[in-house]
Every structure is written in structure tokens, then in C-alpha cells.
Amino acid sequence: MYLQKRNRILRSCASIRSLVAETTLTSNDFIVPLFIDEGENVKTEIASMPGYYRNSLDVTIREVKELWSMGLKSVLLFVKAKDETKDNTGKEAWNKNGLMQRSIKAIKDSLPEMLVMTDVALDPYSSYGHDGIVKDGEILNDETVEALVKMSISHAEAGADFVAPSDMMDGRIGAIRKGLEENNFTKVGIMSYSAKYASCFYGPFRDALDSAPGFGDKKTYQMNYANRIEAIKEAQQDVEEGADIVMVKPALAYLDIIREVKNSVHVPVSAYNISGEYAMIKAAAKMGWIDENKAILETLTAIKRAGADLIATYFAKDAVGLLNK
């Protein structure tokens, strides 16, 4: 048989496959989400996220040092607020001595080079489990944005490098940027969850922080998963308002959105490989139905191939371990 082109030549052995690989993962690609709890020496496995833990601050500091030694350079902090601090204003979110503020400071004090990013949304502090202030069953936009600005400034004061608003209120990026500027936090970045969809795959995360909405759902602020153009609009608007990095979330069912956003903005794009995506791989692997390590690398490579410059993932440590093998 005469063939002018034999495409298999470039697949014929591991060496040539590596040479022509279009996408490669490195430890620089990952943001590590961390769940932080009150107490000392506390390490609680999250039931729906086997192998992932909510740690007290002392344990977190040890973890952060280990992450750094592995080449991981950024963490994204989430805290579990005590029930008695929750209300409908979210005021614990900007408490100078709150768990988040203490955590930011402690991590930056012990490892100044580690980039500390913080989740900005009211849900862990809300007695309703919503990302905003509630009135007559509605999530108020403008009042919530004011609260998010206070929260962001308080994270900046504690030493955060990036704030990451995950709430999907309108106008919050511009308001946060203005708030940071007015308070002279000119070095603090904003990673906006720009295209955040109302997704069932957040379930395990809400277990981790006990932050499930007490009534209704999040569909009046998070996006409808049927939509694509809306994601581009959100991302472009956030860039105009001052976002340094825009995010698409979740990642796996939204690879097309990651690519579309990547092609339409000129800032780095991140994707959040979320809790439900983690849980699915863990569950199938536990059943012996898929090879966990291979699934991790294939998944993360696909997210990067789709256009993500950065990936927030609970698999960051596993991935770096596998890449160094």
C-alpha cells in the first residue's frame, strides 16, 4: 500500500509522542483549594470528597509548606464559619479576626512566596446559605456587592494576593477594584469567577463547608448551563471592570465554554475542576471501574487543552506526584 501521509509516525513511540505533545501539565498550572476549620490539630475527611480534608490552621500551614516543596505556588482559601457567626448580613466575612483573615496572615507569614487567593462570597457566612443578602426570598444585588467590597478589602488587609469573587452578582468586579484602589491595595489581583454556572456538581463542596442554600437554588445569580454566549459577555465585562484573571466553572461539562472564553479575552483564563468532578473520579476508581491516576491526568490535560491557563483542582498534589514519576 502506498500512502503519502502516515499519521501514526508521530505516535509510534513514547519519545516522539512526548516531542509532539501539544499540551503539557506542570506544577505551574495548578491552584490548590484548601478548606480551613477552627481548632487545633483538626483534620476531617469530607465524606463526599474521599482523600480531601478540612484542616485547622496549624495543619493547613504544614500542608501549605508541603505544597510549596512540590512546586505548587498558589492556594485558594475557603473557611468553614461557625454556625453562631452566620447571619443575613454576612458580617463575619470582614471580621478582622475571622478565620479567613487569620489564615491569610498565617500562611503569608510562614511562606511569603506562596500566592494566597481567597474565595469572596457570602455563602459560608450566610444563615440562608446564599451568596448574597436575602430579602423576601430574593438575593439582593447591590447590597451584596457592598458586602463583597468590604470582604475583599479585609482579605487584602490580611495580606491576600488575589481575591476571587465567586458570587455572580452584577458589577462586583468594578466595585471591588474601586474599593481596593481607594484603600491603596494596588497590588491585589482579582480572579473573577466570571462564568459560573448553576451546577449540581457543587454538591460535595457544600458538604465540606456546610453551605448548601437553605431555600431555593442559585439560579437567579449563577448561569444557566444551556448558555454559551452569556459566558463570553460575563467574561468580557469582568475584564473591562478590572479582573486580572477570569474563571469558568465547573470545568468538565464546560470545556467548550473554556475555549470560547479563552478565544475572546486577553487575560489568563482559569477553570475550576470542582468537587463533583473530583468525587466522580474517586467513586468510579473506588468501584474499580476506572484507573484513578490515568483519569486525573487525562482530565487535567483536557481542561488545559480546552484553553485553561490555570486549573483550580483538588487533584493538584496527585497530579504533581504523577508528573514527577
Ligand code: PBG
Ligand atoms: C461559593 C462557592 C462554591 C464553590 C466555590 N465557591 C459553591 C457554590 O457556589 O454553591 C464550588 C467549588 C466546588 O464545588 O468545588 N460561592
